[in-house]
Amino acid sequence: MGACLARAARGLSVALVAHERRQPALRESFDARVYALSPGNVGFLQALGVWQAMPPDRLVPVHSMRIYGDEPGASLEFDAYAAGVPALAWIVEDALLQDALWEGLDAEAAEVFAPARCAALEVSAERAALRLDDGREISAKLVVGADGAQSFVRAQARIPADEGDYAQSALVANFRCAKPHRNVAYQWFQRGAVLALLPLPGAHVSMVWSLPAAEGARVSGLQGQALCAEVFNASRGELGELALVTPPRSYPLRRLSARRLVAPRVALAGDAGHVVHPLAGQGLNLGLQDARALSSVLAEREPQRDPGALRLLRRYERSRAEPILAVDTMVDSLFRTFGAQEGLAARLRNAGLNLTDRLPVIKNMLMRYAMMCFFGALLALPALANEAQIRKALEPKLRGAKIEGVQPAPVAGLWEVRFRGERGLRVVYTDATGSHVIDGNIIDLRNNRDLTEERLRKLNAVKFESLPLDLAVKVQRGNGKRVLAMFSDPYCPACRQFEKALAQVDDITVYVFMYPVIRPENADHSRAVWCSPDRAKAWLELAAAARPKVPEAAASCSNPVDKLIEVGQKLGVNSTPTLFLANGERLSGGLALNDLKELLDQPATARR
Numbered sequence: 001m002g003a004c005l006a007r008a009a010r011g012l013s014v015a016l017v018a019h020e021r022r023q024p025a026l027r028e029s030f031d032a033r034v035y036a037l038s039p040g041n042v043g044f045l046q047a048l049g050v051w052q053a054m055p056p057d058r059l060v061p062v063h064s065m066r067i068y069g070d071e072p073g074a075s076l077e078f079d080a081y082a083a084g085v086p087a088l089a090w091i092v093e094d095a096l097l098q099d100a101l102w103e104g105l106d107a108e109a110a111e112v113f114a115p116a117r118c119a120a121l122e123v124s125a126e127r128a129a130l131r132l133d134d135g136r137e138i139s140a141k142l143v144v145g146a147d148g149a150q151s152f153v154r155a156q157a158r159i160p161a162d163e164g165d166y167a168q169s170a171l172v173a174n175f176r177c178a179k180p181h182r183n184v185a186y187q188w189f190q191r192g193a194v195l196a197l198l199p200l201p202g203a204h205v206s207m208v209w210s211l212p213a214a215e216g217a218r219v220s221g222l223q224g225q226a227l228c229a230e231v232f233n234a235s236r237g238e239l240g241e242l243a244l245v246t247p248p249r250s251y252p253l254r255r256l257s258a259r260r261l262v263a264p265r266v267a268l269a270g271d272a273g274h275v276v277h278p279l280a281g282q283g284l285n286l287g288l289q290d291a292r293a294l295s296s297v298l299a300e301r302e303p304q305r306d307p308g309a310l311r312l313l314r315r316y317e318r319s320r321a322e323p324i325l326a327v328d329t330m331v332d333s334l335f336r337t338f339g340a341q342e343g344l345a346a347r348l349r350n351a352g353l354n355l356t357d358r359l360p361v362i363k364n365m366l367m368r369y370a371m372m373c374f375f376g377a378l379l380a381l382p383a384l385a386n387e388a389q390i391r392k393a394l395e396p397k398l399r400g401a402k403i404e405g406v407q408p409a410p411v412a413g414l415w416e417v418r419f420r421g422e423r424g425l426r427v428v429y430t431d432a433t434g435s436h437v438i439d440g441n442i443i444d445l446r447n448n449r450d451l452t453e454e455r456l457r458k459l460n461a462v463k464f465e466s467l468p469l470d471l472a473v474k475v476q477r478g479n480g481k482r483v484l485a486m487f488s489d490p491y492c493p494a495c496r497q498f499e500k501a502l503a504q505v506d507d508i509t510v511y512v513f514m515y516p517v518i519r520p521e522n523a524d525h526s527r528a529v530w531c532s533p534d535r536a537k538a539w540l541e542l543a544a545a546a547r548p549k550v551p552e553a554a555a556s557c558s559n560p561v562d563k564l565i566e567v568g569q570k571l572g573v574n575s576t577p578t579l580f581l582a583n584g585e586r587l588s589g590g591l592a593l594n595d596l597k598e599l600l601d602q603p604a605t606a607r608r
């Protein structure tokens with residue numbers, strides 16, 4: 001925080017006092033201390049030139065957050081796309097951030113006293129004088145205590161603080177994971193413990209595991225393999241097997257709230273003024289906001305105004321009071337609700353998580369609240385005005401189709417418009433005034449994701465259990481744990497091609513809804529499949545064999561083929577194959593083998 005303030009205090013003559021002079025970190029290994037930074041703070045660091053000084057391949061955007069309770073099925077998900085932002089947060093390693101902050105200090109002409117220890121602080125009407133233990137003295141109009149929870153400056157300025165102990169410790173470590181994290185930040189709230197796995201570059205994740213003190217001591221004593229197994233179990237295997245890449249470190253967790261952020265010629269910033277539980281990843285975010293607020297109060301002061309004048313410093317304190325209180329209260333109540341080991345609070349947290357994920361209105365409110373609190377950005381407020389304008393401009397051009405929704409697209413300045421055309425739900429993009437339309441897919445090149453396709457999958461999702469599985473031909477291989485349903489015509493070339501990929505997947509159950517729409521004249525072949533003694537075998541011989549083998553059975557038994565045509569039409573299935581994953585997401589067209597496997601192995605929580 002100190003280096004950040006020195007960078008932000010442009011136009012002032014600044015001295016930085018630090019215990020150690022920062023030596024650039026080795027970049028081969030990942031730092032186990034990482035931060036989830038809000039988009040607002042990323043913008044602040046960009047304005048300071050700090051963000052650009054970090055290696056871009058080590059900055060990881062969080063595209064969604066998935067939160068689990070301790071009962072199976074209790075979960076909640078926030079999605080950057082649904083919120084209309086490119087990323088919910090960015091994961092940054094502490095060592096790289098500090099290097100980038102320190103590298104630019106010379107250019108800001110900050111005088112650095114390091115290594116140094118403070119011995120005394122004296123404040124007079126005119127100046128504050130800081131004496132170092134080697135006898136050197138620094139005199140200034142203002143002293144900022146950005147010196148952490150045990151702040152020397154806070155103590156010398158006699159600013160009282162309320163302190164508490166969470167009776168927990170946080171264990172941090174980095175792992176390589178067997179399954180891709182897909183830029184998801186995961187969190188599990190489990191009987192007093194909170195486990196977070198945050199995405200790092202490639203197949204790596206960074207863990208922050210807050211545990212009751214005794215449990216924390218036990219887990220931090222575990223050796224590599226045993227720790228991996230423990231984290232694997234606590235994360236319910238969501239990211240597959242884990243291998244330790246950065247050894248664990250443990251931090252005791254305390255809460256602190258300074259009663260004042262300012263005193264004559266003194267201001268506090270960062271943990272010197274407030275320390276919160278890391279479960280919401282807010283500590284440094286609050287501190288960076290302090291730095292931003294203090295530097296702008298100083299920059300915008302009247303020309304002759306003394307930068308250490310208490311009246312000026314109170315502007316800073318007033319601007320920070322509400323955001324700090326909001327975060328402190330929110331984090332504390334999250335800790336109380338989610339930290340509860342049993343009883344009503346524990347039941348409520350699971351019910352709460354389930355409910356919020358099912359009720360889009362509550363979920364949206366929560367998300368906006370979370371986005372505002374967590375990320376300090378006022379999002380989507382101008383959206384309402386744009387939405388009306390876009391609807392007015394576009395709807396008359398859609399030949400009677402109704403616009404079902406308008407929201408910011410994942411690319412700044414673009415808006416997503418949803419409407420139902422002849423071929424089902426469509427998504428196009430427009431500018432803020434609705435004067436131009438782009439009809440095509442948005443591809444995120446950094447992460448190789450087709451964002452439009454992913455969006456359509458979610459919008460078209462159904463409840464898998466609501467599909468008429470009893471009308472499907474069930475093809476099972478191995479233990480059948482990967483589940484897929486598909487509408488397929490045995491004579492559609494894309495379906496036949498897709499059957500080749502399917503044949504290479506083990507442990508799968510495929511529910512085939514026979515949908516003879518390409519060659520309706522051959523619908524009897526599908527009927528005969530149903531009438532065969534072994535339907536799965538008959539289907540594969542007809543639809544997957546190099547040459548279709550028409551079943552020997554007659555097509556005369558009672559069969560669901562006509563009913564399935566109706567079901568498919570109701571569901572808007574207008575191409576084959578149409579696939580439904582276990583989480584209800586729908587895909588039109590076949591898939592390559594690797595994509596198929598990846599989707600089949602993703603968790604069964606539909607992201608809507």
Ligand SMILES: Cc1cc2nc3c(=O)[nH]c(=O)nc-3n(C[C@H](O)[C@H](O)[C@H](O)COP(=O)(O)OP(=O)(O)OC[C@H]3O[C@@H](n4cnc5c(N)ncnc54)[C@H](O)[C@@H]3O)c2cc1C
Pocket residue numbers: 001002017018019020034035036037116117118146147148149150151152153170171172208251269270271272278280281282283284285286287
């Ligand atoms: C496990 C864990 C995970 C976290 N994850 C997140 C996260 O994801 N997102 C987030 O926003 N926050 C997170 N936090 C919180 C975040 O780490 C802190 O809020 C942040 O580091 C505070 O920065 P600071 O500079 O104010 O204090 P500190 O990091 O404590 O730094 C204070 C500095 O001042 C120096 N110092 C102290 N006394 C003196 C003195 N007398 N003279 C000179 N120098 C002095 C110290 O040497 C130190 O370098 C996490 C915290 C923990 C424990």
